[in-house]
Amino acid sequence: MAGQVTFGVKGMSCKHCKMAVEKALKGADGVTDAEVNLQAANVTVTYDSATVGVDKLKEVVSEAGYQPE
Numbered sequence: 001m002a003g004q005v006t007f008g009v010k011g012m013s014c015k016h017c018k019m020a021v022e023k024a025l026k027g028a029d030g031v032t033d034a035e036v037n038l039q040a041a042n043v044t045v046t047y048d049s050a051t052v053g054v055d056k057l058k059e060v061v062s063e064a065g066y067q068p069e
């Protein structure tokens, strides 16, 4: 099933950070789209909930060097 979640990400300050977070998420199994909103300091992820869960998405963000909330 398709799912979508938005959660806060701390530590993103510029377009490079935005791209790093989006690239990491898009590289994860089950993720179809990831869009960072720098102004709001969050990311909206579209994913297949049968393949991946929110905990895993946050783990991917952590591994990329940012702090999911």
Ligand SMILES: [Cu+2]
Binding pocket: 012, 013, 014, 015, 016, 017, 018
């Ligand atoms: Cu940056």
